[in-house]
Amino acid sequence: MKKALAHFNTITKHKILVMKECFRVGLYRQGLLHDLSKYSPTEFRVGCKYYQGTRSPNNAEREDKGYSSAWLHHKGRNKHHYEYWIDYSLDGEKMLAGMKMPVRYVVEMFLDRIAASKVYKGGQYKDSDPLEYYLSGKAGDMMHPETRALLEKLLHMLAGQGEEKTYRYIKKYVLRRRTGRHYICAPVIKRHKSGTYSG
Numbered sequence: 001m002k003k004a005l006a007h008f009n010t011i012t013k014h015k016i017l018v019m020k021e022c023f024r025v026g027l028y029r030q031g032l033l034h035d036l037s038k039y040s041p042t043e044f045r046v047g048c049k050y051y052q053g054t055r056s057p058n059n060a061e062r063e064d065k066g067y068s069s070a071w072l073h074h075k076g077r078n079k080h081h082y083e084y085w086i087d088y089s090l091d092g093e094k095m096l097a098g099m100k101m102p103v104r105y106v107v108e109m110f111l112d113r114i115a116a117s118k119v120y121k122g123g124q125y126k127d128s129d130p131l132e133y134y135l136s137g138k139a140g141d142m143m144h145p146e147t148r149a150l151l152e153k154l155l156h157m158l159a160g161q162g163e164e165k166t167y168r169y170i171k172k173y174v175l176r177r178r179t180g181r182h183y184i185c186a187p188v189i190k191r192h193k194s195g196t197y198s199g
């Protein structure tokens, strides 16, 4: 029971933080729905059973069972995870690859990372922490190159110019229908075909 309450508090604290960040850039619907499946029995029960307080219960479930049923359930339902977008690639032979994510979910993924860093660092949080965390972690080979380029661009902008400027940029350019939908960096990549995604 104690673990259930602690797990509920952890996921709710995170959810409220992401909601606040989403509202700041105008993603109201996503702000409200973010990670809602964590409250479903499939995910919530696992979260309680494997609650540890210092790391994700999914890791503990994975070590115990060999896979995490909660994570498989979660990534299959939440579009801000790039793992949701892994599918058979069109050019490879039945190979799985990361599909290009719609920008609004790349932005939600970015804000998710900010919220997680804020909880983890507490009062010590700096705008460069999400970038540092990204660079230190396994960045996921399965993320689409253009999706990754946009995520990295936002992380660097946050580290260098702060929240206000980055959020304004997201609202004004990234989430704008005409320019944002195809990513700002997309035309550059197509023209040069250089294989680099500097955006």
Ligand SMILES: [Zn+2]
Binding pocket: 035, 074, 078, 081
């Ligand atoms: Zn999530």
